[in-house]
Amino acid sequence: MTLTILLSLLLAAPTAEAQMFGLTPTSIEQAISTAWPQAARYESVVLEMKGDLRQRIAQRCGSAVPSAPVMLVRVSDAKQQWIGDAVLLDEIGKYRPITFLVAIHPEKRVHDLQVLVYREHIGKQIASPRFTRQFRNRAAQPPFKLHREIRNLSGATLSARASVRAVRRALATVAEVCDGKSPIRWKPWPSPVSLTVEGEVEADRSVSVVRVRPAMGTVLRVEVYGPEAEQVISEVFDEVRRLEQLLSRWNPHSDVSRVEQAPAGHPVKVSTDTIECVSAALQIARESGGAFDPTLVADGYSQIDVDRATGTITRQRDDLILDLGGIGKGYALDRAAEILRELGHSRALLDFGGQLLALDPPPGESSWLVGIHDPRVKGNGANSLLRSIPLVGSSLATSATYEKGDHIIDPHQGQAAVVALSTTVLIPDATRADAFSTALAVLGPDHADPLLDRVSGAGALILVAGEKSARGYGKLKP
């Protein structure tokens, strides 16, 4: 079924998407802005109505679905919060297609209905706000019908009927393809922001530039405001790639691999960054009493020696490994932040596989508003958030079993540690945030306060299985 949907999601160029309806991208943006004045970012997908998808949408809305394609625009505000979906579609009035824009809340309720193009010579009054207002807050259930919940306009019955059909079909389409089960390949639209994996960037300099690239086994997303942001982001990616070559266990030539390969007691010359990262890891291991341990062996951290003067690392036991997976991304984020600041691009947000590092806020804003996902809720709606947090000059890292399964190992037990459903840590530097979220996931909520007291400006949000709401600590205390 998923494959069918994927096959049905055929992407078209932005200009072609708009022209399907005889509209310019600008006019569609204007319409979306009317519905959501705070709209700032758009991603779109064109759905070819055929096959299984068409049939299932028809079943949901209880009437036949025309084969004409439908355009979906996912709308977010300047803080990247998803505020809704706009559905552009045609419905036949008396003889001619009427182009509608149906704005739908994340909760699958109608936010607004607009008639973008009316082509008949009578019945134009369905475009009036007092007719379209009737559809606000309508959901697929309970069903709404013309002449019952929706008042008709005399002389415009077929156009009014088309409005009802359009809204029903838009709700059904969003429900069918945006329920979180069906992966959608959203495409930046029209092109203010480009989200591509290893892709080139087309950016409007009046807004931010976003680039996404695979790194360290996950995806690094960098959003930067300012001129020449693309070049700056490119330098950030270069730096992260360099660090990955030093810190990855999967690269046999990395510093970490060379330390592992060397006999016990033999110092291995490594780079400054490796010294810094391993030193930080060992420091946090000590602070957490070994709950976080880069050796993945109980108290193994105490048998790794770092000599800053000679720039060497020595294992004292042959069975020790050196796994910086719990801190390497955080360290790379801090290094990326240094580069951004050095180059004068401090209005930036970095997202490294879910760990966020916010520098200065976007122009005109006081912070980056980010959300912490509630692992008990499927999908990405507004009600799927544990909490929204304004983030400036801080990092937010989450360790949760819902994303990667039981991947957190308790070094003392040697098995998966399942204490909390989700552990989120807020700390000014990303290196500590990354490691502390792992440590706290192992230690559990009872150790949160003592651990966080060690770091100025720290906080944590821990969701324990069976509890209705998450517990807040430190700066995230309710």
Added chain:
Amino acid sequence: MGQQHDSPVAKWLCGLLMVAILTSGWSPGWAQQGDLAGNLDGDLDGESGGQWVRDVQIGGYLDLELFINSNRFDFRNHRLVPMLDAVVTEHVHFSCEIEFEYGGPQVATGDGEVKVEYAHVDVDLGGWQLRTGAILVPLGSTNLHHDSPIRPLTQRPLVARTVVPTTLTSAGVGALLEGAEGDWLLEIYTLNGFNGGDAIDGYNIDSTSGIRAARPGLKKNGDRSPSLCGRFLWRPELGTEVGLSAWNGSWDAQGELDLTIAVIDVTTEVTAGIDTVGPIEVQLEVARVAIELDAPARSAGVPAELAASSIQLSRRFYPAILERWFGAESSSGLTLRFEGEDLGGHRKRRSTIGFNIRPSDETIFKFDLERVKVEDQADPDATIICSMATYF
């Protein structure tokens, strides 16, 4: 009694309208791409996107009727009405409907005809619209919204047969102006007048068919002033419309005798106090024709006044069984209509109860029971009328 209309206001109005068009800034600059609001008036190429092609749509509607009483069992293919609609340029829109009644005039045993119901060109003048051609006369709501598939009963109301003889079309020119919120609409036209005849060739207005036989022509108006017609529609709230329509012009061949028509129509939904029943649509239409007479006309029996009124109550239902068969857009309806007509002869009253099934809003199956009572005449049978009508 009659007045000579050698240089009437209407003639000048027609001329002024044309001058207004020519001086209102109509220029090739209009060919620029419209903005979003402008797009509401239609684009050139519909779905074709960017290609300069003439966009013509074909559609229409059809109805089939069955009349049953003790004297008749008639199937009637009453109307086949093809429709053409074209976007000529960004600001010029053409639309027309051609009616084949009873199969047209060539059918051997029938009184069918083929005629233009309307064929007009709308020119968007930015804020108002010029309309010219064979115009659907805006007298009352039934004449404007006469398509069989949208009407719940088979027969059109009496007020739309003899007093405002639907489909009433006339050639002329006029303008439409609509409120920004769609809360009001004003239409004003100058048109060819009624052809009521004269003492020499005979009169076309009587107490049986009213002014139906005197409907305006699309060919000529003779040496007469054009008639004026206007309609102001007010929509005080969603679902409620109040229309005030009027016609004035000469009706006789010499252009000396005035004919004035006034129509009030109200459409609304009644919901207060009947929550258990649901919203009931109420349609009221009242029309009166005042005919100026001279001595020959009076002696020929031309009535001085015609009047008719109609009130119709309709309620829609959404039975689950229909939804299973036809889908979510199906419905059924129950309609009651009470009418009166006074053409200067025997007064007529008619009551109709109708049930209908709609697989969708485009198609309807109607089952009506109609009873007509004419003053001083024995009550005839009630007539069962079944019909089907659909857009295509």
